[in-house]
Amino acid sequence: GIQVEQSPPDLILQEGANSTLRCNFSDSVNNLQWFHQNPWGQLINLFYIPSGTKQNGRLSATTVATERYSLLYISSSQTTDSGVYFCAAGRRGSQGNLIFGKGTKLSVKP
Amino acid sequence: GAGVSQSPSNKVTEKGKDVELRCDPISGHTALYWYRQSLGQGLEFLIYFQGNSAPDKSGLPSDRFSAERTGGSVSTLTIQRTQQEDSAVYLCASSLLGVSGVSTDTQYFGPGTRLTVL
Numbered sequence: 001g002i003q004v005e006q007s008p009p010d011l012i013l014q015e016g017a018n019s020t021l022r023c024n025f026s027d028s029v030n031n032l033q034w035f036h037q038n039p040w041g042q043l044i045n046l047f048y049i050p051s052g053t054k055q056n057g058r059l060s061a062t063t064v065a066t067e068r069y070s071l072l073y074i075s076s077s078q079t080t081d082s083g084v085y086f087c088a089a090g091r092r093g094s095q096g097n098l099i100f101g102k103g104t105k106l107s108v109k110p
Numbered sequence: 111g112a113g114v115s116q117s118p119s120n121k122v123t124e125k126g127k128d129v130e131l132r133c134d135p136i137s138g139h140t141a142l143y144w145y146r147q148s149l150g151q152g153l154e155f156l157i158y159f160q161g162n163s164a165p166d167k168s169g170l171p172s173d174r175f176s177a178e179r180t181g182g183s184v185s186t187l188t189i190q191r192t193q194q195e196d197s198a199v200y201l202c203a204s205s206l207l208g209v210s211g212v213s214t215d216t217q218y219f220g221p222g223t224r225l226t227v228l
Contacts, residue, residue, distance in 0.1 A: 088153075
């Protein structure tokens, strides 16, 4: 099956800094999503981005499907950005079955 | 409701007992998914329902696990003869996958049920 690897596993930032999180996947996918899990455990969908670039406020994401990676950019980080960021991928024919990476744990210090 | 809801939020049970976990998806969402999150295994897919199609059960870890979705809406995940390794947070998600004209599969997650097997 698809392997999803995320880096870095842990990231500590000072408030206001920018960061880039990376997701590599082992096979062709037609479904790629980024999630944020807040400290209370709630998973929030950030982007559905099997290809191309999207932006939402201080967050943006780019997926280069042909090279099997996706990047999540966080600009001007805030303490509320803390939590775990997950990348999840799925392949055509596997329906809605998403394979999750192990996540990047982000801590933003004031 | 506005989002996916799950009940109970916490469940403590004794080894060998059966448990039922409930998920109410977002109204109008045709697809429903169950995942579980544990410290050692991360987030793993369990089962997927879409419309009236047969569910994709490929992620269920053993035959002690089963799920049903009644009337295309509410779903119940049942774990029989619970074991300590079943302790985890069980997450439900729903999406519009399969709805005519919808090309995305953005999945919306509920708050989860934390299951502890003593």
